[in-house]
Amino acid sequence: MKIVAQVKLQPGSVYVADSLAATLRACNRAANWISEVAHERDLKRRNELHHAVYYDMKATYDLAAQASVRTIKKVVDAYATLAGNIKNGNLSEKAEGKATSKPIRFRENAAQPFDDHCLTWNVDEQTVSIWTVAGRIKGIPFVCSSEALKLLASRKGESDLVFRDGSFYLTATIDLPEPDAYEPEGWLGVDLGIVNIATTNDGAKLSGRRVNRYRRRINRLRTKLQKKGTKSAKRRLKSIRHREARFATDTNHVVSKTIVITAERTSRGVALEDLKGIRKRVTARKEQRYRLHSWAFAQLGAFVEYKAKRAGVPVVHVDPRNTSRQCSECWHTHRTNRVSQAWFACRSCGNVMNADRNGSRNIAHRADAVWQRGEVKRPRTVKQHA
The missing domain is CATH 3.30.420 (Nucleotidyltransferase; domain 5)
Structure with missing residues (x-):
C-alpha cells in the first residue's frame, strides 16, 4: 500500500526560496508548452512525446536532462488521468468536451516531481539537496512529524515539490507492505x-x-x-x-x-x-x-x-x-x-x-x-x- 509523507522545507534565505520558486515556474511553463504539442499532434505516449519535444524544451527552458524527463512524464500522466476519468464516466458530456477541446494547463506554481537524480534526502540530518534552475542547492533543512520521519527511512522513487500558502513542501510516496x-x-x-x-x-x-x-x-x-x-x-x-x-x-x-x-x-x-x-x-x-x-x-x-x-x-x-x-x-x-x-x-x-x-x-x-x-x-x- 502507498502512504504519502509530507515535510515542510525551511529555505533559510531569500536566494533559496527564489530559486525553488523559479524552478517551479520554469518546469510548469515547459509543461504547458509540452501539453500544447501533445494536444496538437495527439502525442499522448511518453516515448513519442519525448522524441518530439526533448531537445527543443531543453534549449528553450534551460532545464537539466532529468528535470526535462520528469516534466514530460508529468504531462503524460495528466493526459492519462484525464483519459481515465473519461473512461470511468467521471465527467459529464459538457465537461468532457471542454476538457478535450484544449490542452491541459499547469499553474506556474503547480507541483513538480523530482526523482533521486534531482533530489537527495538526508533523513538523519533532516536536510535535502535539490536541483534548481540556479544550480543544485544542498543542505536545505526540513521539518515533519516523527511518523513521517519514520516513513521517509523506507522512501523510494519520486517526490513532489509543492508550493502552498507561501511555503514549500516535499511530498514523498512510500510503498509499505500491506498487513494481513x-x-x-x-x-x-x-x-x-x-x-x-x-x-x-x-x-x-x-x-x-x-x-x-x-x-x-x-x-x-x-x-x-x-x-x-x-x-x-x-x-x-x-x-x-x-x-x-x-x-x-x-x-x-x-x-x-x-x-x-x-x-x-x-x-x-x-x-x-x-x-x-x-x-x-x-x-x-x-x-x-x-x-x-x-x-x-x-x-x-x-x-x-x-x-x-x-x-x-x-x-x-x-x-x-x-x-x-x-x-x-x-x-x-x-x-x-x-x-x-x-x-x-x-x-x-x-x-x-x-x-x-x-x-x-x-x-x-x-x-x-x-x-x-x-x-x-x-x-x-x-x-x-x-
Whole structure:
C-alpha cells in the first residue's frame, strides 16, 4: 500500500526560496508548452512525446536532462488521468468536451516531481539537496512529524515539490507492505451525516457540535467579507478558505482514526456507505445545504480506508439507499419512519431510537450480508486477531 509523507522545507534565505520558486515556474511553463504539442499532434505516449519535444524544451527552458524527463512524464500522466476519468464516466458530456477541446494547463506554481537524480534526502540530518534552475542547492533543512520521519527511512522513487500558502513542501510516496487482514467478528457501521459527521452503531457521535459551531462561524465571517469586496477582504477570504480546508482535513483524520481503532480493538470490520454521489442523493433543507456541500465526505472515506489497510481491518461499502428509512429491528421501510432529523420511529414495530444510530445499524447489517455472500474480495491470507 502507498502512504504519502509530507515535510515542510525551511529555505533559510531569500536566494533559496527564489530559486525553488523559479524552478517551479520554469518546469510548469515547459509543461504547458509540452501539453500544447501533445494536444496538437495527439502525442499522448511518453516515448513519442519525448522524441518530439526533448531537445527543443531543453534549449528553450534551460532545464537539466532529468528535470526535462520528469516534466514530460508529468504531462503524460495528466493526459492519462484525464483519459481515465473519461473512461470511468467521471465527467459529464459538457465537461468532457471542454476538457478535450484544449490542452491541459499547469499553474506556474503547480507541483513538480523530482526523482533521486534531482533530489537527495538526508533523513538523519533532516536536510535535502535539490536541483534548481540556479544550480543544485544542498543542505536545505526540513521539518515533519516523527511518523513521517519514520516513513521517509523506507522512501523510494519520486517526490513532489509543492508550493502552498507561501511555503514549500516535499511530498514523498512510500510503498509499505500491506498487513494481513483478519476475519471480522461483526461490523462497525458508520453513518455519515450533516449534523454529526459520523455516527457508529455503538452510539458514538463523532465531531458534531464542535464542527458545526466552527462552520457557522466561518460562514458568517465569509458572508461579511464577501459583502465588503475590498482587496484586503479578498485576501482574508483566501486565508479563511485554506484554514477551513485544513480544519476539515484534521477533523477527518481524527474521526477516521477513532473509527479504525474502535474496529480493531473489538475485532470488527468497518462498514461504510458508498460515498459516490452523496451530494446528489441527499436532499437537505436550505439551511443545511452549506454544511452538506462544504464537508469532504470522500476524503473521510479515503482516510478510513487507508488507515484500515495499515491496521489490517476489513472495509466494506454498502448501498446507502433507505438506510435512514428502514427499521434496524424489523426491516420495515417507509419515509414516515424518519420523524425528524434526530429521531427514528418505526410505524410497524414501534422501535424508537436516534436516527443516525438506526442508519449505522442498517449499514452494519448490510455489510454482514455482503460479506457472507462473498461479494467482497476477501484477503488471501487471514490472520487471527488477538
